[in-house]
Amino acid sequence: MKQTLVFMLALASVPAFAQDGNALTAPGGGWNRAGLVDKSGELAVNYPYNLIDRGAQRGRRMIEGSLGKVGKKRPFHTLVANGNPTPLYTDDDGRYARAYSFGSGSNSVEVRSPDGKSLKRVQFYEADRTRPQPVIRIIAAWDDNQAEVDLHVVTPDGQHAFFGHPALTNGGGLDADTVDGPGPENFTMTSPQHGLYQVWINYWGNFGGDGYHFDESTRQKPIITSRITLVFNENTAKERRESFVVPLRRIGELTLVKMFKF
Template sequence: MIWSAALLALAGSVQAADKSMATPVGGWNRAGLTDRSQELAVNYPYALVDRGAQRGRRMIQGELAKAGKERGVHKLVVNGNPTPLYTDDTGRYARAYSFGSGSNSVEIRSPDGKAVKRVQFYEADKSRPQPVIRVIAAWDDSQAEVDLHVVTPDGQHAFWSHPALSNGGGLDADTVDGPGPENFVMTSPMRGLYQVWINYWGNFGASGYHFDETTRQRPVITSRVTLVFNENTARERREEFVVPLRAIGELTLVKTFKF
């Protein structure tokens, strides 16, 4: 079976240079395809506190053995969607993501693009339908507080203080401590015109939120916004946009599309 011994060996492996991802025994979901009733524990990734539209998030966490600016920035790639992977001073990281049903993959790539660790797992929970529209925002400054905004055809507006919409759409994570990702998902989208915006709201440091431009790590912050349609199906289609964010308060229309 595709989810058998070879896959589980990969899920449990550790690279010599990097400790990579902390995955449970047997991967993230055994999917019922193999009898592992004698295992001590087979669990999903740590589930965050239920916060309404954010209840579907799972925490991807682990440790890079050699962290530091001199090595550059690793990337976390979830189902083909890359995000800069910043760590704390000890090399640890934690990122939230909402997975749909079916096959999912999580990969860490080194600053030079080489694969460090890859885990593939099967989400068998049919209560997690596949996203028909997913919008992902990520950026390359770990101190910047950047927000994704989506306006749906009926005029509803999803953003950090209003994540859940009555039409079934929702923003699943307001990332305030790093480069994203922030995700907007609809599993049964309505027909009509959608708007996708990105806002450079401010910065976050040791003293909390602030609007001091001099603390920026880059003169121009680059945000990558990805639109994924019919995710994890044969009809999957995606569009990517790279948006420069030059000043705090800047609100940019990334894409208007009809569904």
């Protein structure tokens, strides 16, 4: 059984901002005790557990909350997990849920308004030293909430992580395929192989009320922009990161973002 970070963001519907005092009511920051006992009632120091087990991604947690009914076409809020910003899309009721694989040690989650104002930031300490640190993390996000964009990663042994094959036998893996907003899609490895990695981004199609379709006229922007971030040795003194902005002009476009050796 896995723990869950729960964000309860009480934002007014108009305008789409909140006062700092009620932007985040749970969880409290501080220590996060490890273990398999459900501590759901102790929100000051523990987070409710969630049944998540995806093999290579079994350490991930859900970040959840609500931004209020402010409409789908508003400027995006931003979710920042351990310094990694991604657009924050919600459903019609303003709710969101995003997965993140936090490692041991000090972690942080922040929600920012479209104008960059920090609505709330939570710093917590993961005391479970058996929790592995992500050594390679690759994050893909984009700026059109109807676009269905997919992250693809090829590892040195030739395995291919994508929506149809998310968990690799070498320990790497993707979170669940993101079809309800602008990402993020997240690939992590805690014990990466040495060799050449390939990072690709694919504008697969669009997703709407009637399901998947390939009508480019529904795009909110003439060119969709995808930001791909590579993070190495996250949350350690050796951390470094690289970011790439890739334009996606038409459905079916497949772009090699980066090849790197580890």
